[in-house]
Amino acid sequence: MEVRFDSNFNSSARRSLSENRSYAILGTGALGGFYGARLQQAGIDVHFLLRSDYEYVKKHGLFIESPDGTFRLPQVNAYRNVHDMPCCDVIVVALKTTQNNLLRQMLPCLVKDNSVVLVLQNGLGVEEEVAGIVGSNRVMGGLCFTCNDKVAPGHFRHLHYGVITLAEYAYDYLACGITKRMLQVKTDFERAGILIQLAEDLLLARWKKLICNIPFNGLTVVLNATIKDLISDVHTRALVEEMMQEMVTVAAAYHRAIADDYIEKRLKYIAKMGPYRTSTKIDFDYRRSLEVEAIFGNPLRAAQQAGIDTPQLAMLYRQLKFLDTYYCTDRAIAVLAH
Ligand SMILES: NC(=O)C1=CN([C@@H]2O[C@H](COP(=O)(O)OP(=O)(O)OC[C@H]3O[C@@H](n4cnc5c(N)ncnc54)[C@H](OP(=O)(O)O)[C@@H]3O)[C@@H](O)[C@H]2O)C=CC1
Numbered sequence: 001m002e003v004r005f006d007s008n009f010n011s012s013a014r015r016s017l018s019e020n021r022s023y024a025i026l027g028t029g030a031l032g033g034f035y036g037a038r039l040q041q042a043g044i045d046v047h048f049l050l051r052s053d054y055e056y057v058k059k060h061g062l063f064i065e066s067p068d069g070t071f072r073l074p075q076v077n078a079y080r081n082v083h084d085m086p087c088c089d090v091i092v093v094a095l096k097t098t099q100n101n102l103l104r105q106m107l108p109c110l111v112k113d114n115s116v117v118l119v120l121q122n123g124l125g126v127e128e129e130v131a132g133i134v135g136s137n138r139v140m141g142g143l144c145f146t147c148n149d150k151v152a153p154g155h156f157r158h159l160h161y162g163v164i165t166l167a168e169y170a171y172d173y174l175a176c177g178i179t180k181r182m183l184q185v186k187t188d189f190e191r192a193g194i195l196i197q198l199a200e201d202l203l204l205a206r207w208k209k210l211i212c213n214i215p216f217n218g219l220t221v222v223l224n225a226t227i228k229d230l231i232s233d234v235h236t237r238a239l240v241e242e243m244m245q246e247m248v249t250v251a252a253a254y255h256r257a258i259a260d261d262y263i264e265k266r267l268k269y270i271a272k273m274g275p276y277r278t279s280t281k282i283d284f285d286y287r288r289s290l291e292v293e294a295i296f297g298n299p300l301r302a303a304q305q306a307g308i309d310t311p312q313l314a315m316l317y318r319q320l321k322f323l324d325t326y327y328c329t330d331r332a333i334a335v336l337a338h
């Protein structure tokens with residue numbers, strides 16, 4: 001188990017917070033491109049893995065549009081292959097979860113003795129998947145409340161928020177408290193102007209994020225709506241609240257208590273995201289595979305295992321499975337080709 005942070009935090013431990021750490025960004029998309037660029041802008045050593053944008057970014061770097069400051073990085077460490085990347089202190093997983101089958105081949109090339117893998121993806125059970133590859137003591141979760149989109153190759157738009165809730169992973173999602181390496185990652189992100197909240201219990205943090213992702217990411221797709229639309233209409237708002245309440249009930253079945261006023265507070269917070277489409281709706285609009293299993297299927301199965309009935313989530317999951325199968329995946333392409 002990771003060393004816990006204690007109140008006798010000595011001066012050498014404090015010094016280690018400001019040491020230089022290297023970061024690998026697996027998936028330089030809307031999320032990874034934004035956070036990675038901000039880290040590099042703050043003087044941190046960052047290495048970016050790219051796919052379709054590789055040639056462009058190698059030549060022109062990255063461009064970030066943001067209300068917190070628009071900037072260009074003319075030169076970045078860009079890679080097309082993990083085998084060419086150096087081992088790094090922090091490996092940030094920012095692929096879509098639909099690509100997580102690649103992690104078994106990618107992560108072992110990048111980890112060294114003290115590396116930690118920081119999973120910034122949405123969903124449930126994603127850290128467990130990563131722990132199965134690199135070991136439970138090397139994984140941290142990061143829940144990102146941010147609205148980011150890719151505008152053009154190497155060009156990302158950050159619209160709202162940006163805060164990350166960080167928490168350690170341990171086997172079976174046991175709560176781990178606050179560790180020294182959480183403070184180290186926080187130091188780096190805060191140097192890059194990204195607000196970090198530390199959480200003692202990753203599973204609680206995951207359920208709290210799912211309370212938002214399940215209604216908003218799901219309903220923006222099936223109703224072809226924005227966050228603003230869903231909150232403004234009396235019927236969809238009621239549906240959102242029912243879905244949120246279902247997740248509060250499931251979290252409670254896993255002994256994670258979520259305060260009664262959490263839903264109301266989160267709705268106010270999310271309302272500020274306005275006409276943002278959500279990352280799942282952006283995928284749907286581009287007919288990319290949807291993160292159905294990580295964001296909807298895993299919570300649904302967790303509810304079923306706990307004996308909790310979640311009819312709204314069950315319906316949403318089935319609708320999204322249909323859309324994903326016939327509109328977004330290779331199978332859909334094959335169907336269209338005939
Ligand atoms: N966007 C947002 O605001 C938020 C996103 N999230 C979560 O963050 C995660 C990432 O989402 P997001 O950034 O939006 O997704 P994107 O699709 O924008 O980014 C994923 C990136 O991974 C790249 N990629 C895929 N396969 C490979 C590969 N084999 N080698 C190298 N690169 C690869 C893609 O490259 P290519 O360009 O070639 O497809 C793409 O740039 C998801 O789990 C999402 O739910 C969470 C909160 C907010």
Ligand SMILES: CC(C)(CO)C(=O)C(=O)O
Pocket residue numbers: 122144145146147212213216217277278279280
């Ligand atoms: C909550 C929300 C909508 C913004 O952070 C999100 O996580 C997403 O778009 O995937």
